Amino acid sequence: MNVAVPRETFPGERRVAIAPAAIPGLVKAGLGVFVETGAGTQAGFTDAAYTEKGATIVQDRADLFRMADIILQVRTPGANPEEGSRDIELLRPEHVLIGLTDPFTHPAISRRVAETGATLFSMELIPRITRAQSMDALSSMATLAGYRAVLLAATHLPKMFPMLMTAAGTITPARVFVIGVGVAGLMAIAQAKRLGAVVEAYDVRPAVREQVQSLGAKFVEMELDAKDSEDTGGYAKAMGEEFYRKQRELMARVVAANDVVITTAAIPGRKAPVLVTRDMVESMHPGSVVVDLAALTGGNCELTRPDEIVDHNGVTILGPTNVPSDLARDASQMYGKNITTLLLSMMKNGALDMNRDDEVVSGTMVTHGGHVVHPRIVECLEQCYE
Structure with a gap:
């Protein structure tokens, strides 16, 4: 069986589905590896680096798809709706496509993939179980996003993060407030602490208090009824608008007291959900910075504009939508480990065994046999066409 790694075509995407280091494991499993020329260039991986590890470089994208049994991508057509539509035309029933699919934003694209007969697996749908931790691409990319968010804030903040005692006087430390203590939030807390900031954090899930405190940050207490605030996968659940209204009222004073809000x-x-309102931004002192890692889905800050830098009364609001791409080399290595671990978990005696009794397989399979088979995406499609 042959694995193909195409060059990413989404504008500004610098990652590649696998780094050269992942190739020997695929070859050992009996897979041929074919990489489109230039696929790893923007992540710092040359064509020669891939060939040295056992891959074959292919010049023509259509030829690459013709050779392939399994296609590994960072962004499949669902996560690359414009440029990715050209790849749909290259798919055939024998293809297995694995990558990020943005399944709930563009469910109709999953239907188009299903119509080709190809089998599609979504890296966003990896179940949060112990066995699948090494496949969890969302956590890998969130780790990078949290780290990078702090560096972006430090670059735009007109002061240093650490406290310094100097002959010219004492420089007080920056104050950082992290909203949302998932993987990205925890990494942001750790990085801000490493840079010497005073850090506070808040999450709707009280259970994360110990994790925040273990990193040396203060957990902000808010008297809110947050029962059932966590889903079965460990993610924060969407709450009602009345909850968010009360949350914003209590959060306003904390936002105003900080130099950086992430x-x-x-x-x-x-x-x-909108957590930082215009009024909150206007309560921050000039020079403060907001880094909104939820910009891609509308933003947690009312004033966020995706992929733009907004200056509102001297407060800088950043809305990056593809932060891991800025760290393309490490992002590709981490993502490559995630995606190849998923693939190799399905390999049995040199063949692909897509056993749908396996929780990982059934949880990530979006299309198969000409149909959309993932229940949540089927439901989403039904709602779209009601």
Whole structure:
């Protein structure tokens, strides 16, 4: 069986589905590996680096798809709706396509993939179980996003993060407030602490208090009824608008007291809740920075504009939508480990065994046999066409 790694075509995407280091494991499993020329260039991987590890470089994308049994991508057509439509035309029933699919934003694209007969697996749908931790691409990319968010804030903040005692006087430390304590939030807390900031954090899930405190940050207490605030996968659930209204009222004073606010609250398949209002931004002192990691799904800050830098009364609001791409080399290595672990878990005696009794297989399979088979995406499609 042959594995193909195409060059990513989404505008600004610098990642590649696998780094050269992942190739020997695929070859050992009896797979041929074919990489489109230039696929890893923007992540710092040359064609020669791939060939040295056992891959074959292919010049023509259509030829690559013809050779392939399994196609590994960072962004499949669902996560690349414009440029990715050209790849749909290259799919055939024998293909197995694995990658990020943005399944709930563009469910109709999953239907188009299903019509080709190809089998599609979504990396966003990896179940949060112990066995699948090494396949969890969302956590890998969130780790990078949390790290990078702090560096972006430090770059735009007109002061240093650490406290310094100097001959010219004492420089007070920056104050950082992290909203949302998932993987990205925890990494943001750790990075801000490493840079010397005073860090506070808040999450709707009280259970994360110990994790925040273990990193040396203060957990902000808010007297809110947050029962059933966590889903079965460990993610924060969407709450009602009345809850968010009370939350914003209590959060306003904390936002005003901080130099940097980093928001990470995203709900899979839903618009991001607005947690930082215009009034809150206007209460921050000039020079403060908001980094909104939920910009792709509407933003946690009312004033966020995706992929733009907004200056509102001297407060800088950043809305990056593809932060891991800025760290393309490490992102590709981490994502490559995730995607190849998923693939190799389905390999049995040199063949692909897509056993749908396996929780990982059934949880990530979106299309198969000409149909959309994932229940949540089927439901989403039904709602779209009601």
